[in-house]
Amino acid sequence: MRILVTGGAGRLGRSTLSTLEAAGHEVVSIDRATAPGFTGRQLDIDLAHPTAFADLVAAEAPDAIVHLAAIAVPFSAPEADILSTNSRLAFTVLDAARQHGVARVLAASSPTVIGYGSPTGWRPDYLPLDERHPARPWNAYALSKQLVENTVAMFARQATSTIFGAFRPCFVISPGEWAGEPTQQGHTVVDRLNDPSLAAVSLFNYVDARDAADFVLAWVERAGAAENGEVFFVGADDALALDSLDRLLPYPEAAALTGTAPAFSSRHAAERLGWAPTRSWRTELAPGQRALLRSPDHARPTTDHRPATESSHP
Numbered sequence: 539m540r541i542l543v544t545g546g547a548g549r550l551g552r553s554t555l556s557t558l559e560a561a562g563h564e565v566v567s568i569d570r571a572t573a574p575g576f577t578g579r580q581l582d583i584d585l586a587h588p589t590a591f592a593d594l595v596a597a598e599a600p601d602a603i604v605h606l607a608a609i610a611v612p613f614s615a616p617e618a619d620i621l622s623t624n625s626r627l628a629f630t631v632l633d634a635a636r637q638h639g640v641a642r643v644l645a646a647s648s649p650t651v652i653g654y655g656s657p658t659g660w661r662p663d664y665l666p667l668d669e670r671h672p673a674r675p676w677n678a679y680a681l682s683k684q685l686v687e688n689t690v691a692m693f694a695r696q697a698t699s700t701i702f703g704a705f706r707p708c709f710v711i712s713p714g715e716w717a718g719e720p721t722q723q724g725h726t727v728v729d730r731l732n733d734p735s736l737a738a739v740s741l742f743n744y745v746d747a748r749d750a751a752d753f754v755l756a757w758v759e760r761a762g763a764a765e766n767g768e769v770f771f772v773g774a775d776d777a778l779a780l781d782s783l784d785r786l787l788p789y790p791e792a793a794a795l796t797g798t799a800p801a802f803s804s805r806h807a808a809e810r811l812g813w814a815p816t817r818s819w820r821t822e823l824a825p826g827q828r829a830l831l832r833s834p835d836h837a838r839p840t841t842d843h844r845p846a847t848e849s850s851h852p
């Protein structure tokens with residue numbers, strides 16, 4: 539398949555380019571930035587331009603589009619800019635795909651749509667969270683991602699020849715970050731493990747970037763197995779924590795999250811698409827980083843990590 543990937547130079551985009559290419563697809567990266575090490579075609583296009591992407595789709599006639607480009611960090615720009623940029627970029631890309639009859643279109647949403655971390659308090663209806671849980675976004679980033687999902691659903695309702703989908707990757711950790719590079723939030727994975735307050739804001743969710751890219755591959759190749767407009771959580775099979783979530787999360791609903799169980803379920807993606815994560819922080823953390831971990835024996839149960847700092851993601 540010929541596949542256009544918007545945001546190909548990003549944290550998730552780089553793994554997506556290499557995974558799709560390794561599977562034998564012809565991959566074109568669309569980004570204002572350059573993806574280092576990617577030898578396929580890279581086109582410098584600003585998706586905020588009203589017609590540039592539609593012209594490109596007409597010229598390239600891709601079989602699939604994967605839309606990742608966005609302002610990817612909450613509160614990293616003025617709220618109004620995040621809302622307008624992310625929702626407009628998604629509409630531009632999906633509308634161009636519909637106009638030109640692209641067969642498969644997948645867009646990145648975020649688990650933040652669920653609403654955890656709200657400064658006025660949030661409590662899960664149940665745990666682990668799955669796609670049936672109500673979305674209650676409390677900031678412009680999360681709202682923009684709910685709009686992305688609604689845009690996917692809207693186009694799915696009018697599509698006759700296109701399958702649309704959305705996925706919610708958990709906190710994405712790229713290969714370099716397992717070796718100590720800073721994560722999206724500026725701290726390292728080890729910092730996040732050693733200080734539970736850092737990951738509590740996202741209920742200790744995460745996913746290896748290559749596992750998320752494997753999900754993209756599975757969706758693109760097997761989209762026919764999904765319903766049009768369907769949404770998927772994409773997370774690791776364990777929590778990014780040294781202690782168990784029944785001890786770390788302040789909700790009675792977390793009582794069943796013993797051992798390494800995560801707060802998010804990716805079972806739907808497994809059932810529909812046959813995708814499952816294969817990597818864990820326990821297998822991926824570089825030895826030098828592992829040596830910096832405080833002992834799990836020293837992990838203390840915490841009372842309330844509901845945070846509400848404005849830097850939390852996802």
Ligand SMILES: NC(=O)c1ccc[n+]([C@@H]2O[C@H](COP(=O)([O-])OP(=O)(O)OC[C@H]3O[C@@H](n4cnc5c(N)ncnc54)[C@H](O)[C@@H]3O)[C@@H](O)[C@H]2O)c1
Pocket residue numbers: 544545546547548549550551568569570571583584585586605606607608609610611627646647648649706707708709710711722851852
């Ligand atoms: N990283 C995470 O933990 C995470 C979690 C949940 C959802 N997501 C979503 O997944 C997607 C990818 O995230 P990421 O971490 O790789 O983000 P990133 O910031 O690393 O990459 C985004 C890319 O989009 C490009 N881009 C932004 N605006 C553009 C425009 N107008 N025209 C062309 N290119 C543009 C940027 O240059 C960048 O390379 C985003 O939609 C993000 O919201 C990310």
